[in-house]
Amino acid sequence: MTNRVLSKSVLALSMLMFAGAVTAAAADQVTARQKNFKQVGGASKAMADEFKKAQPSVQVLQANAKTIAALAPQVPRWFPKGSGPESGAKTKALPLIWQNTAGFNKAAGNFAAAARNLNAAAATGDAAKIRTAFTAVGGTCKGCHDTFRSKDRS
Amino acid sequence: MSTPENNRVKLWDAPIRIVHWSFVALLPALWWTSETGDIATHRLLGYTMLGLVVFRLYWGFAGGTTARFAGFVRGPRAVAGYVKRLVSREGESIVGHNPLGGWSVIALLLLLLTQVLIGLFTQDVDGLESGPLTHLVSYDFADAARGWHGWLFNILLGLVGLHVVAILFYLLFKRDNLVSPMITGHRRLPAHAAPAHAPLWRGLLGVALAGGTVWWVSMGCPLPA
Numbered sequence: 001m002t003n004r005v006l007s008k009s010v011l012a013l014s015m016l017m018f019a020g021a022v023t024a025a026a027a028d029q030v031t032a033r034q035k036n037f038k039q040v041g042g043a044s045k046a047m048a049d050e051f052k053k054a055q056p057s058v059q060v061l062q063a064n065a066k067t068i069a070a071l072a073p074q075v076p077r078w079f080p081k082g083s084g085p086e087s088g089a090k091t092k093a094l095p096l097i098w099q100n101t102a103g104f105n106k107a108a109g110n111f112a113a114a115a116r117n118l119n120a121a122a123a124t125g126d127a128a129k130i131r132t133a134f135t136a137v138g139g140t141c142k143g144c145h146d147t148f149r150s151k152d153r154s
Numbered sequence: 155m156s157t158p159e160n161n162r163v164k165l166w167d168a169p170i171r172i173v174h175w176s177f178v179a180l181l182p183a184l185w186w187t188s189e190t191g192d193i194a195t196h197r198l199l200g201y202t203m204l205g206l207v208v209f210r211l212y213w214g215f216a217g218g219t220t221a222r223f224a225g226f227v228r229g230p231r232a233v234a235g236y237v238k239r240l241v242s243r244e245g246e247s248i249v250g251h252n253p254l255g256g257w258s259v260i261a262l263l264l265l266l267l268t269q270v271l272i273g274l275f276t277q278d279v280d281g282l283e284s285g286p287l288t289h290l291v292s293y294d295f296a297d298a299a300r301g302w303h304g305w306l307f308n309i310l311l312g313l314v315g316l317h318v319v320a321i322l323f324y325l326l327f328k329r330d331n332l333v334s335p336m337i338t339g340h341r342r343l344p345a346h347a348a349p350a351h352a353p354l355w356r357g358l359l360g361v362a363l364a365g366g367t368v369w370w371v372s373m374g375c376p377l378p379a
Contacts, residue, residue, distance in 0.1 A: 041281045042293045048281075049289035052374050138282040145280050 026087030033078040033093075036071060043067040044141075047134055056127045065115075065122035065130065068137065072115035075108040092150040107144035114140045163343040165250065165335050167218050167351045169360070173210050174336055176202070177266070181314070185307070193283035200285075201368050204270045209364040210263060216360060218351035220250035227260060228253040243328065249347045258320070262313055269306050274371060275299045286372050 043064040050056040050064075084095050097104045114137040121133035166174075180203050187196035214223040228236075236253040251259055277284035277296040288296045324330040335341035370376070 038293065041297070044281045045277065045284075045288065045293045045296065048284060052286075052289050138280065142280045142282060 026083050027089040029078075029080055029083040030087065030089040030091045030093075033083065033091075036074070036078055040068055040071050043071075044134075044138070047130075051127075051131055051134070058122075058125045058127060058130075061127065061130050062122040062125075065118045065134075069115040069119035072108075072112040075111060076105055079104070092152060094148050094150055097148050104144075104148055107140070107148065110143060111137070111140040160342040161345040161348075162340045163345065163348045164339055164351065165220060165341050165343065165349060166339045167221065168339065169209070169213055169217065169357050170221055171336060171339055173206050173213075176206050180206075181310075191278075193278055197283075197285070200270060200273050201372055203266065204274075204371065205364040205368045207263065207267050207270060208367045209360045211267070212360045212363055213352075213357075214263075216352060216356050219349040221352070223260070226251035226253075226256035228256060233257065247343060247347065249343060249349055255320070258313075258317060262310075262317065265306065265310050265313060269303065269310060272299050272303050272306065276303045286374050289374060 046064045047061055050060050079093065079097055081098055083089075083091070084093050084098060085091055086095070114133070118130070118133040118137050121129045124130075180199055184196060184199050184203065187193070187199060213221045219225050232253040240254070274285040274287040275291050275296055276299040277288050277293075279300065281293075281297075284296060285299075291299070321332050324332050
């Protein structure tokens with residue numbers, strides 16, 4: 001084996017490893033993103049569960065509103081370039097997120113604003129007000145999902 | 155040998171027919187409201203489905219002879235014997251569900267019950283809408299339940315398809331129209347074969363039972379404090 005072939009092989013191998021590392025990183029990003037959204041979902045469910053009770057606990061509502069308000073502004077950061085379906089990871093994130101960045105950031109901004117309002121409503125301790133603000137947050141979730149998430153089930 | 159005179163006999167009572175055709179109407183409506191994301195209507199239709207299934211299960215013990223499970227759920231020997239005779243073109247006068255069809259009724263009812271129960275614990279893809287009992291389960295369970303709910307619907311569709319194919323088989327091969335008795339309630343049968351039907355008050359009791367169950371479930375199954 002000549003040196004040339006050897007160096008070429010080493011180069012090819014390292015490129016392959018690099019590519020593998022990139023894919024692994026993207027997969028990690030997808031996993032982290034899903035974990036974050038599940039946290040939002042969990043807090044949202046906790047609030048919805050509370051509203052099903054005759055006497056919703058304001059403390060529970062406040063704690064979960066705080067969680068949602070803390071996570072909401074981070075959403076754009078959960079979508080680094082390359083973490084879409086092209087990464088090979090199983091994700092419902094549509095390529096449109098990175099094609100229409102302005103639209104996506106606006107949708108994410110709506111969520112963050114609604115989450116801020118929710119936290120403010122929670123501070124009043126008025127369950128009815130919290131509920132209205134909570135429904136508005138839900139609308140912003142759906143607003144973004146309808147456009148930027150695949151409708152495939154599973 | 156004298157053949158018994160065939161009379162128009164009441165085979166299926168009104169509750170059986172109402173429940174049956176409500177299933178027929180509800181299934182496509184449930185599918186459509188899920189497809190279009192109209193979860194508020196989907197939930198209402200699901201409650202209706204729950205009530206109907208509860209009533210039908212009750213009627214399987216309290217209804218007339220053709221409604222009762224004990225009257226049509228048969229062992230493997232009876233089913234095998236029936237299947238052997240199935241390929242002959244000879245008509246057979248069975249009053250109510252035949253040994254094979256009886257199991258189809260059981261399978262369809264169990265599947266509908268399972269489907270509606272899973273629906274109670276299902277939350278929608280955005281986590282905005284949910285069944286009335288999701289507060290009793292975790293986020294992951296409610297999320298997974300949606301997958302099962304969709305998956306089970308396909309199995310249900312398969313069974314409904316089989317049901318329709320069987321009815322066509324009876325109509326075309328056995329020259330036996332099973333659809334019109336399910337509409338009118340009557341068919342020609344030997345007079346002595348007339349099934350007994352349950353009194354009205356038992357039906358009303360069943361409606362109250364089903365309605366009460368649905369109300370309790372829709373409230374999230376509260377237990378008396």
